[in-house]
Amino acid sequence: MINDPIKEINIASGTEVKQTAHDFASALAETQPFKNYEQATLRFHQDASAQKDMQEYREKQQSLRPQMKKDAVNPTDQAELEHLHDAWLAHATVLEYLEAQEELVAFCQSLGDLLTEMLGLDFPGTCVTSCCG
Amino acid sequence: MNYQFLEPKMTDAALNLGKTLTSAKEYVGYQRAKQVFYEDVSARNLMAELAKAEVGVRRAAADGTITPEDLQTLSDLQTQVQANPVITEFTNSKQELTTFLQGINNEISQLLGINFALVAKHSSCC
Secondary structure: OOOOHHHHOOOEOHHHHHHHHHHHHHHHHOOHHHHHHHHHHHHHHHOHHHHHHHHHHHHHHHHOHHHHHOOOOOHHHHHHHHHHHHHHHOOHHHHHHHHHHHHHHHHHHHHHHHHHHHHOOOHHHHHOOOOOO | OOOOOOOHHHHHHHHHHHHHHHOEHHHHHHHHHHHHHHHOHHHHHHHHHHHHHHHHHHHHHHHOOOOHHHHHHHHHHHHHHHHOHHHHHHHHHHHHHHHHHHHHHHHHHHHHOOOHHHHHOOOOOO
């Protein structure tokens, strides 16, 4: 008779799995990168001027999308788009938000890598089937 | 990989989550089905044949040289794959594991207010 090593594993209950997922989320919520991101997000959302500049930049970007696809944006529109982008990035709250976001992404990627290594399959990739759809 | 910069409490929680996930029935079931599949030469050959036929049909369709025989061969292989218990078990267990892991990600994401997997995913597109 062949021994099946998989049979030797103690199967975790659904409650146990859910609890460890909650513990994981709680631990992540207490980390500095996550706290920084939450605070930066709040400050960014409360900055009406930064929100207005972001909206203007997005609207311009949206209006130029057909030309951008054809790589046919005229120099005047391109200059205006860059100006709106610079105006948006000039807000301290925006820079703080983008930095906090970058820090959180790197942190979560490390966690995702650790889970991927343990599972032997791409944990984030399995959970998010596509980022383009 | 070096995870030294992660806070100890965070590392412990992540290791504990990874350990628990690998002992979940969906993960164990997938590993078992995968092992059976890789040990079954005829099942692996059948999957390889199907993959080859799919590439051939796609190529022929693009070239405009596709024949009814090409489509029949592909259809026959698909039927054989669907009727193969080793392959269906492997495919179903993979789908079950995916659904299970997506559910775990939802649990985590709901508590955090961000989609954890989306943030943790190394971007390869967009």
